[in-house]
Amino acid sequence: MRTEVTYATYLNLDDLLKLQEPRTPDDADLTTVLSEQFFIVSHQTCELWLKQILGDLAAVESNFLTMTTAGLEQSIDLLYRVSELLRLLHEQLMALERLPLEDFVQFRQYLGTASGAQSSQSHELERVLGSARRSGSLFLAFRAGLERIGADLEDIVGAGVQAGSYHRVVEAILRVGSGYLQWKIGHVGLVMKMIGEQRGTADTSGAAHLMDRATMPFTELHELRGKVHERRRQQGG
Secondary structure (H helix, E strand, C coil): CCCCCCHHHHCCHHHHCCCCCCCCCCCCCHHHHHHHHHHHHHHHHHHHHHHHHHHHHHHHHHHCCCCCHHHHHHHHHHHHHHHHHHHHHHHHHHHHCCCCHHHHHHHHHHHCCCCHHHCHHHHHHHHHHECCCCECHHHHHHHHHHHHCCCCHHHHHHHHHHHCHHHHHHHHHHHHHHHHHHHHHHHHHHHHHHHCCCCCCCCCCCHHHHHHHCCCCCHHHHHHHHHHHHHHHHCCC
């Protein structure tokens, strides 16, 4: 007999809601236990959104292999979705600011060597998006796709809206980059608020470790936009 699909079974809620296991002792103050649960839920949710973001970006890179109009338009939608998910990640950091310092101090000792710096998905996203120092796989795939069809990236950036789908892809990529930087900077601010300049739980340099990685990706696109701006300024608009 076919089992009926319900909201709970479709989302595997019985399993999902058991995945939050605070390590704070049972005899601790209830608010401390709830604060650790809040901390766990926030990070688990972050990992779920990162899974979605990485999947969306992988689909975009795949579309860049063919550079069809339909594929580019789909990629634009996916990139804007990614930018919205990055906004959600930033807002989650803002919510974590409601974590009482005294509660964090109480349960931090039970984290062991666990640290967000160990998030493999976060490292993968950095590889895909790149940084101010190196291009990520997303931009490299876009540039390679343009080269295969004989299109020039500088011409596309210079043409603006007249470049159609290519222009909208560039705008969407830049929006993703801005959202990524905002999320990273928000993380630095949260860590500074909670532990100041102390070392992180995985013996990282804490806020300094995060600040070093809080850079704007897609440097080449920004440089090209800067050239267009300067050229039009010299031309009088």
